Amino acid sequence: MLEARTYRAESIQAALLLAKAELGPDAVILDVRHLEPRHLLGGPAVVELVAAPGSPAVQRGPGTPGIPAIPAIGDPVVLGLTALGLSPRFAAELVQAYRQGKGPSRDLRRVLAARIAEYITVAPWLPLGGRMILALVGPTGVGKTTTALKLAAAARTDGFAVQLISCGGDEAHDARSETLARSFGLPFTRAANGVELQRALRMTSGQLVLIDTAGANPFDPRAIAALEGVLASEHVIVALTLSVGGDLEETLEAARRYAPLRPRALILTKLDETRRPGLALGLAERLARPLLALTTGTRIPDDLVSASTPALTELAAWTLERLERRAAVRPPS
Known part of the structure; x- marks a missing residue:
């Protein structure tokens, strides 16, 4: 051995x-x-x-005739995917599926989707068959307020009764949020603390209630503890909201600091502000929370993509094509 x-x-x-x-x-x-x-x-x-x-x-052996063997972790395309946060196994299987799917009479999207579905869970954010209370939490500047407005506007377009609650923000932030919400005809209220939030939740009958929280420094335990107290309700689903435009390890470390809030879902933002949108795949796999939505710009509600295996498949196909091209032109070492 x-x-x-x-x-x-x-x-x-x-x-x-x-x-x-x-x-x-x-x-x-x-x-x-x-x-x-x-x-x-x-x-x-x-x-x-x-x-x-x-x-x-x-x-590894040559594999099944006509189907490429699973590539080694040292394969440059696999390395490119692991640099985006994907596990070595997931990365290698995606590369195999991509090369298999590009063959004659192969369905690239189908084989990629089969691999993605094994590693990343997606979930609907619309309140199908009941009421959903969704609180967006995350660092300052990741786009929580804009994302909450997008979700609310999209839900209203689909015929759902919605309610926006701004919780714990400063006066200027709340005023801007209210102005935006009113401009889209969205019901809006403010809650300065946990007591006011519970009162607001009791008073609304919205099918989808979106709670926009103030940005919390993930490395400040007091800020996390304060937010935990505000959102202490079994009926509130905490959605960790992160930008894909930052450093991978720092983003993962920040996500770990939100663990006391027990986030049950994930929203990834700003895919348009990075040259490595494939980070969304790595973050979704590594954080192991059902992915609800992706955002790709600032337009409300247009720049919102509900998370789905087909949407992730398109992102994976674009990323793999780019990495394969880069590997093909790289000079031999």
Whole structure:
């Protein structure tokens, strides 16, 4: 049996270089995982990579005739996906599905969708068959207010009774939110604290109630605790709202700090403000919460995409095509 060895570095690429320097260019990458920073604030992210010397005993065979074998983790396209946060297994299966689906008489979207559905759960945000109270929480600047307005406007267009509640924001923020809400004909109310929020919830009969919370610094335990107190109700579904335009590890770390709020859903915003929208796939997989919606701009409610496997499939296909093109023109090392 070949001995597996573990390497740690600040990135997958750096860890891979260490492994190949010691084990040779044919080293087989067995696993990759992202470790939490060692320090509460400012600690560097660490990647742990497990590899073994190349050998026919551990190399994959040619696979089923006509269907590409699952690519190695060292495949440049797989590396590109893992850099977007996808697990090595999910990344390798997506690349296999993409290459399989591009063959003659293959349905690319179908095979990609089958893989995505195994790793990412999507859920409806419309209150089908009942009432839904959805509270959007997340860091300042991720677009919670705009997203809440988009969801409310889209739901109203579909015939649902909606209610917007701005909770815990400052006076200027609430005034701007109310002006926007009124301009779209959306019912709006303010709640300064948990007591007022509970009163507002009792007074509304809206099928979809959207609670827009003030941005909370995820690294300030007091801010998280205060928000937890405001939203302390079993009827409120907390939706963690994050931008895909930031650093992957910092975004994941921020998400972990919202754990006391027990978020049961995920909304990802600002896919239009990054050159790596594929991060949405990695975040959705890594955070393991049902994905409700994606936002792609500031227009209300137009720049809103309800999360679905077909929508994620289009995003995956675009990302894979881009990574394959980049790998094809990369000069050999």
